[in-house]
C-alpha cells in the first residue's frame with residue numbers, strides 16, 4: 319500500500335513526486351510515455367530555465383524524485399477504482415494500492431493533417447502562443463486553424479507581429495461573420511486551401527505549398543485544432559468534469575471524490591509547465607496533510 323500513486327510522469331506528476339518525497343511519503347509514479355512538449359527543443363517562460371530542454375528538466379525531476387525513494391513504473395494505467403482502504407490502480411496485469419491517487423495525465427493535441435508536419439514540430443511548428451510566439455516577433459506566422467476558436471487564436475499573434483495568415487487546411491472556416499471582420503480589420507488573410515507540403519530545411523519552415531498551386535512564405539507555423547485532456551480515469555471515478563472539459567478541483571487540487579487529486583493540463587488554469595509544476599506541488603502538500611493522523615493535527 320503506497321501513500322500515493324501518481325498517474326502521469328510529466329511536469330505536474332514529477333513535481334508532486336519530488337514534494338511527496340520531501341514529505342517522506344511512499345510514492346509510486348506510473349507513466350506511459352512522452353510529455354506533451356516532448357518534441358519541443360526549448361521551454362520558454364519557466365523562470366530560471368529559459369530556453370532549457372524539456373527532456374532535461376523531466377530527467378532532473380525524475381532523478382530528484384528517485385533520490386527521495388519514489389518508485390517508478392513505465393506502463394499505461396487502465397483503470398483506477400475506489401476500494402475500502404483507498405484506491406486500486408490497474409496496469410499491465412498488475413494492481414497497485416494507494417491511500418491517495420493523483421491523476422496528472424496531461425492533454426493530447428490534434429495535429430494538422432499535413433504529410434511532413436512531424437519534421438517541423440517543436441522546431442518551427444507550435445501550438446501555444448504564450449509559450450513560443452515571442453520568438454516570432456516581427457516575423458511571418460502561418461496559423462492552421464478553423465472553427466469557433468480560430469479568430470481569437472489568430473488575433474493573439476498581433477502582440478508579436480502584423481504578418482499573420484490563417485489557413486484552414488481544406489476546412490470551412492466555421493466562424494461567425496463578426497470574427498471574420500475582426501480578422502479583416504487586422505489584415506489577417508484567411509485561406510481555405512489544403513496544405514500539401516511544408517518546405518524548409520532542418521525543421522525550419524520556409525513556406526507552405528497549397529493544393530491550389532499557391533504558397534505561403536512563413537517563419538513559423540502555429541496550430542490550434544482540438545486538444546483532448548486525458549480524463550478517462552477521472553471520468554470512471556465519477557469525478558466532476560467542467561463545461562470547459564477539465565476536471566473540477568478545489569484549491570487543494572482535490573476533486574469531488576475524496577482522496578482523488580488532479581494536477582497539470584487536465585485541471586483548469588493556463589496550460590504551462592510552471593503552472594503544471596505548481597499544481598503538482600499544491601496537490602502534494604495537501605495529500606501529505608490529508609494523510610496525517612488525527613493525533614497530529616490541531617485546528
Ligand SMILES: Cc1cc2nc3c(=O)[nH]c(=O)nc-3n(C[C@H](O)[C@H](O)[C@H](O)COP(=O)(O)OP(=O)(O)OC[C@H]3O[C@@H](n4cnc5c(N)ncnc54)[C@H](O)[C@@H]3O)c2cc1C
Pocket residue numbers: 325326327328329330331348349350351352353354355358360361362363364393394395396422423424425427440443444445446449450548581582583584589590591592594
Ligand atoms: C509543442 C509544445 C510546446 C510547448 N512549450 C511550452 C513552453 O515553452 N513553456 C511552457 O510553459 N509550456 C509549454 N507547453 C505546454 C506544456 O508542455 C504543458 O503545459 C505541460 O507538459 C503540462 O504538464 P502535465 O504534467 O500536465 O502533462 P504532461 O507533461 O503532458 O505529462 C503527462 C504524462 O502522463 C502520461 N500519461 C497519460 N495517460 C496515462 C495513463 N493512462 N497511464 C500512465 N501515464 C499516462 C503521459 O504519457 C505523460 O508522460 C508546450 C506544449 C506543446 C504541445
